[in-house]
Amino acid sequence: MNNHIALFPGSFDPITIGHIDIINRSIDLFDKIIIAVGVNAQKKNYFTLEMRLKWLHEIFQVHEKIEITNYEGLTVNFCKEKNAQFILRGLRNTIDFEYEKTIAALNRSVEDSIETIFVMTAPEYSHINSTIVRELIRYKGKFDHLVPACVMRDAMQQ
């Protein structure tokens, strides 16, 4: 039987409760979700890859259906390598929508066996994004309501 494996790609710099909500709400739909930290040599990240992976492992260690990894290169290529037929993405607003519509169409034009599946970010989390969380961390703002406890703990020690 064909397993339903979804890749959930992102930079998770850092992971927010918005990301976790997307996973929780779609976990029932898949046999496995592979959370894949994309590594792009041309982008500078705020937190190290190690730190970002450590947080993901700490948060999702109890989930039997979740695998955590990192990758470089094209997302569809990594999907094939991991035997993932689906890409999972959340949608927050029309900017997300236009961007994701473009990427999903492009990915299908490159590899039509892979389908992108979307869930809407819950309204109460739709204003959360990693860019703004980093800004709050940088300027010592309150951000404990936006990230899981482990990110809170480690980000404050920096």
Added chain:
Amino acid sequence: MNNHIALFPGSFDPITIGHIDIINRSIDLFDKIIIAVGVNAQKKNYFTLEMRLKWLHEIFQVHEKIEITNYEGLTVNFCKEKNAQFILRGLRNTIDFEYEKTIAALNRSVEDSIETIFVMTAPEYSHINSTIVRELIRYKGKFDHLVPACVMRDAMQQ
């Protein structure tokens, strides 16, 4: 084990190749898709419920995983009645997106065990909608590239 049953609600007045594309692209994800023709006493349809159901049966008779039915009332209530944990919807553009975001959030606030799952309409079908197909039928325009063959056949005889 929990089956993955999705409800695909709509008026299908008439069904277009855009609807069929949504189903084909997400059928692998579910154990069953229930295509549910919504009946709303306050809306006047162009084609009869019988015709719309007949077309759906003709198109999807070879699909073991597809069930066809009709319903009245709230979509989430019908989901519970049919034991469907998911609602399936396509997204074409930002107008669709804003509407569907609202409906999905509302449905979750009414019944949080039901999740709405979205796929992007393929770009080459993103301009197809039933309203415009009806307009083409009414004014004798070309529409055979927008609907399945059975709709073409029957709509021309009207």
Added chain:
Amino acid sequence: MNNHIALFPGSFDPITIGHIDIINRSIDLFDKIIIAVGVNAQKKNYFTLEMRLKWLHEIFQVHEKIEITNYEGLTVNFCKEKNAQFILRGLRNTIDFEYEKTIAALNRSVEDSIETIFVMTAPEYSHINSTIVRELIRYKGKFDHLVPACVMRDAMQQ
């Protein structure tokens, strides 16, 4: 001294907790908010004007700064009649935005002494609109989390 009087126009058919949130969040900014139920002979409402006004009075009776009334005709004309220099509106999504941008520009072109002031609907209420509440009432869905208690009480008795 010039008082800051804002008109908050709408059909309030019925009032939702989204409307109440808009008022609560902007009440500090004004000396008075006039909640004005617009009456349009060409639109059929679900609840009677009397019922809608009764609810508003019941909800806001403790607010010294709130006045409740109804009006017909152009909103800017009623603003002048009531000496309101501001129109208050909430924004939920890009559809609201494009509509309100048009109306605000038009109102200013008709009467440039009146300015429209916007607040963003809180994310957790951004999916609430009266159309959908009426649908839930009509089909006996759960809606107590979307409207104030008095609407809940009276709407269920219908």
Added chain:
Amino acid sequence: MNNHIALFPGSFDPITIGHIDIINRSIDLFDKIIIAVGVNAQKKNYFTLEMRLKWLHEIFQVHEKIEITNYEGLTVNFCKEKNAQFILRGLRNTIDFEYEKTIAALNRSVEDSIETIFVMTAPEYSHINSTIVRELIRYKGKFDHLVPACVMRDAMQQ
């Protein structure tokens, strides 16, 4: 040599200075612009077809390159009848854009020899639409800054 003929379809109920701006700004691009008042038996108009045509004739009588007419049925069919290779449309906001993108793609799928050409409505006219002008006329608001003088003159006498 191939003439450049554009059809500018609309209901013009009534014509506004926004419509006139679109024509003025694109007239250099075409050999002829056919302003075509669409007649739809299922839509009720505010002003009679005769009145709407009369206004168009009065406004554009000095333009050698402008023809005024009315039509029923599909716009692309009327284009072929009039030998118009182009449809001309204005864009005001994202709602217009999503609607026009759909219609343009559909028209091309029905008749690929006809291309829709767009110009952006000037920012200072982007809030003007016929629906709101009718509302202002109905409720005796100021609207002389939104319509040409002949509409002003006749609409006030109603």
Added chain:
Amino acid sequence: MNNHIALFPGSFDPITIGHIDIINRSIDLFDKIIIAVGVNAQKKNYFTLEMRLKWLHEIFQVHEKIEITNYEGLTVNFCKEKNAQFILRGLRNTIDFEYEKTIAALNRSVEDSIETIFVMTAPEYSHINSTIVRELIRYKGKFDHLVPACVMRDAMQQ
């Protein structure tokens, strides 16, 4: 009594007539507007902070209700420091809207005593932004219709 103090944050690099329009149209609503030039060590500006502050002082010196300053760090923190209960922002288009909706929700989640108040940019100014003004300055384009006279005078001497 509680004063109505609004912070109007921005980089004002340079200030445009769009910014001035936002202030003029909302000045009646507040007892004081603090125009606050945000300083971000990670962003390179075109004009020096001194120049940008000089222009603001020159333009608004006659306004008793306007204070001009600069700040670093989180906007909500600076609001508390300045005792400003409101943040004032203009909205030009749906891109602005989605961005501002996110920031306003985030600011409220960090500090719920501060509310963001929006006015729509006037249609005739909705195409003006500082990025494009800088481009015009850089390439010797006409920009005197986009900025106040003092910016014109000084920018040309660079």
Added chain:
Amino acid sequence: MNNHIALFPGSFDPITIGHIDIINRSIDLFDKIIIAVGVNAQKKNYFTLEMRLKWLHEIFQVHEKIEITNYEGLTVNFCKEKNAQFILRGLRNTIDFEYEKTIAALNRSVEDSIETIFVMTAPEYSHINSTIVRELIRYKGKFDHLVPACVMRDAMQQ
């Protein structure tokens, strides 16, 4: 007689089949289309100016009505230099729309004799953009369906 000359500006880094579609669909409207590669000293391109120009010459050598060139500075200034009364642009989605609306309005405010003319990108090409093509080239993904053959040939040799 006044010739209809349109400038089609872009970075064409690289040219895609989306660009070619825009040109093919609007070529009938103009006497000449000048494809103008914008050179911006502050932006780093992926392909050299020479390569980008070579591709354009190779693709459009059979078109009598097409001229290929490059420019620096303001687009409207280059239009005047080339005697082009029109700027030609394609629209893919609402992000494009809001950006292009701003630029078109600005260009008209700087030089009102130049009008920007838009065509909608065909739905089947609306997901193609040069940024993503470069990403596919960089990571050895399939991109031959997105670019003309000459770009394919040369890009793979890099």
